[in-house]
Amino acid sequence: MKNNVSNSGLLFAILKKDIQVYSRNMIYLFLTVLSLVFFVTIFWLVPDTVDEDITLGITPPLSTLLSEGREFLQAHGVPPELLEELAGIESAFDEEGFMLVEFEKEEPLRKAVSGELEVYLIDQGQFITIDPDSDQQAPDDAIKINLDIGMSFPYTFLSDAILGEQSTVIVFADAAVPGEIRGAMQGLIREIAFQLAGHELPVELPDEETIILGNDRLGDQISMRAKMRPLIAFFIMMMETFALASLISNEVLQRTVTALTVTPMRTWHFLLAKTIFGTALAMSQAVIILIFVRAFTAENWPLLLLIILLGSLLFTAVAMLVGAAGKDFIGQLMLSMLFIIPLMIPAFAVLFPGSAAAWVRILPSYPIVRLLYDVTIHGSLWSDSINSIAYAVLWGIVLFSVGLFVLKRKVASL
Numbered sequence: 001m002k003n004n005v006s007n008s009g010l011l012f013a014i015l016k017k018d019i020q021v022y023s024r025n026m027i028y029l030f031l032t033v034l035s036l037v038f039f040v041t042i043f044w045l046v047p048d049t050v051d052e053d054i055t056l057g058i059t060p061p062l063s064t065l066l067s068e069g070r071e072f073l074q075a076h077g078v079p080p081e082l083l084e085e086l087a088g089i090e091s092a093f094d095e096e097g098f099m100l101v102e103f104e105k106e107e108p109l110r111k112a113v114s115g116e117l118e119v120y121l122i123d124q125g126q127f128i129t130i131d132p133d134s135d136q137q138a139p140d141d142a143i144k145i146n147l148d149i150g151m152s153f154p155y156t157f158l159s160d161a162i163l164g165e166q167s168t169v170i171v172f173a174d175a176a177v178p179g180e181i182r183g184a185m186q187g188l189i190r191e192i193a194f195q196l197a198g199h200e201l202p203v204e205l206p207d208e209e210t211i212i213l214g215n216d217r218l219g220d221q222i223s224m225r226a227k228m229r230p231l232i233a234f235f236i237m238m239m240e241t242f243a244l245a246s247l248i249s250n251e252v253l254q255r256t257v258t259a260l261t262v263t264p265m266r267t268w269h270f271l272l273a274k275t276i277f278g279t280a281l282a283m284s285q286a287v288i289i290l291i292f293v294r295a296f297t298a299e300n301w302p303l304l305l306l307i308i309l310l311g312s313l314l315f316t317a318v319a320m321l322v323g324a325a326g327k328d329f330i331g332q333l334m335l336s337m338l339f340i341i342p343l344m345i346p347a348f349a350v351l352f353p354g355s356a357a358a359w360v361r362i363l364p365s366y367p368i369v370r371l372l373y374d375v376t377i378h379g380s381l382w383s384d385s386i387n388s389i390a391y392a393v394l395w396g397i398v399l400f401s402v403g404l405f406v407l408k409r410k411v412a413s414l
Contacts (some may be wrong), residue, residue, distance in 0.1 A: 001386050007269070012037045014273035021247060027250035028243045035239055036285060039232040048225040057119075057150035057172075059109045067155055099147065101127050106170070113150040115174040121145050126287045136285070149173045164330035179382070222377060229295050230372030233286045234347050234365075237311045240282040241319045242336050248274060248323025249332045252410055267412065271404055278316035295376045303382060304375055310392045311368040313400060318343070320403035324410040346370070365398055 023029060025188035101119060103109040107240035108129060111117040117129045119144035127145065130136050138144070154160070160167035286308045290296055296304060346366040349356040350373050360366060367388040374388075408412045 006137060010269045011273050014269060015277055017173050018247065018273065018277045019037075019274060021250075022243065024275075025243075025246070028246065031239075032285065036288060038139070039236065039289060043225060043228050043232060043293050046225045046228055047222075048223045053147055055101065055148050056099065057101045057103055057109050057112055058149045059106050059152050060101040061104065061156060062100075065105075065155070065157065088337055099145070103150075109150045109152060110172050113147045119145045119147060125186075201378070210251065226359060226377055228303060229290070229293050229376040230350075230369065231347055232293065233289050233295070233308070233372055233376075234311065236285045236289050236368055237282040237308070237315050238340060238343065240278065240285065240312075241315045241340060242324065242333075244278040244281065244316060244319035244333055245322035247277075248320060248407070254322065266406055271408060273409070274320065275313075275400075276287070278319055279309070279312045282312035282315055286312065290376075297379075300379070303385060304372075306366065306389070307371045307385075307392075310389070310396055311365075311372075313396050314364060314368060314392075317396070317399040317403035321399075322405045324403075324407040364395040367395065 012258050016330060083139070101112075108117060112119050116131075118132050118138070120128050120130065120138045121144075122128055122139055122142045127140070128142070130138055152170040152172070154167055154169070157169065176406065287305070290304065290308070318339050322332060322339060325335055342363060343365040346356065346360055346363050346369045349360045350366075350369045356366070371380075371385055371388045374384065
């Protein structure tokens with residue numbers, strides 16, 4: 001009897017079966033919908049603003065510190081030209097990016113930094129503190145301020161610095177304040193002391209252009225919401241590895257593949273159908289996510305679709321490896337995590353400032369994350385992305401070849 005079934009008809013039949021099986025798996029279907037809603041909701045709840053000011057609290061107020069210093073120095077016969085150095089402390093705090101909050105005593109400053117007192121800006125340069133456990137309410141137009149760090153100067157700091165005597169400044173910092181900010185504040189204190197003492201800093205600073213590496217983001221910081229765009233698209237593609245691996249594993253363990261081989265279907269039909277289904281499943285959800293988070297523009301949409309396609313193929317290959325090797329649900333889950341956890345590392349390495357380590361850059365998922373980050377955040381286009389695209393294609397070919405080989409061997413052995 002002549003076989004009139006076309007290759008396209010066979011592929012369509014297998015894809016139809018995969019869609020029906022997937023739609024009947026209520027766990028993965030529910031998790032898919034939940035993931036889409038969850039990621040989109042979290043994206044729009046995350047703040048889209050960046051506070052680039054370092055809010056600094058000091059005690060005593062500058063006016064008190066200056067008046068105490070002048071009176072002491074004048075009483076000790078310090079020449080007027082040396083008193084002019086007192087202006088240095090005012091200029092040190094009059095830098096762009098500083099918001100100065102002045103306290104009369106050390107205890108309120110300590111409580112404000114630790115969060116025991118709330119600080120509100122009620123007018124330009126005017127602040128009030130409120131105990132959160134009290135009934136006192138902040139004015140309607142007041143803006144809540146979070147103190148990053150606080151410094152308690154001794155009243156004799158200025159005179160001690162000019163006369164060359166030892167003086168201790170206490171720095172208060174919340175545990176969440178990065179170490180580099182704490183170091184910067186300590187350096188600021190030393191700079192003030194050296195300036196007041198009439199000495200140059202005991203270091204030679206390089207030119208400004210040798211300090212700034214890459215793009216200078218001063219005044220153009222990236223918000224957490226913007227950083228989440230590439231992150232959630234990557235995670236959505238990655239999560240479909242579990243669904244496809246489960247589908248392949250069930251067909252292998254239940255010998256569905258063996259039943260299909262008695263039909264005109266060939267092994268390559270099965271492999272191609274799984275490739276199309278897995279890629280389409282991951283890619284469609286990533287596209288939906290990127291539409292809802294407004295990542296597509298008139299300039300980047302072809303490039304962004306290509307990146308999503310490459311990422312979907314990558315995770316489809318991983319799903320083939322896991323599905324072919326999985327013995328049961330627990331085994332498949334453990335194998336999935338064994339692959340997924342290393343592939344997650346570049347997502348966090350790229351999102352945080354600094355260069356990714358060399359071993360991170362060789363991971364298969366790194367070029368995908370790098371491309372998503374550069375295109376959705378920095379607006380990179382084809383000319384800026386060609387090297388990363390080539391790298392992603394290379395890894396895709398390697399992993400896909402391995403995935404197809406392992407799955408083909410598994411199907412042939414049944």
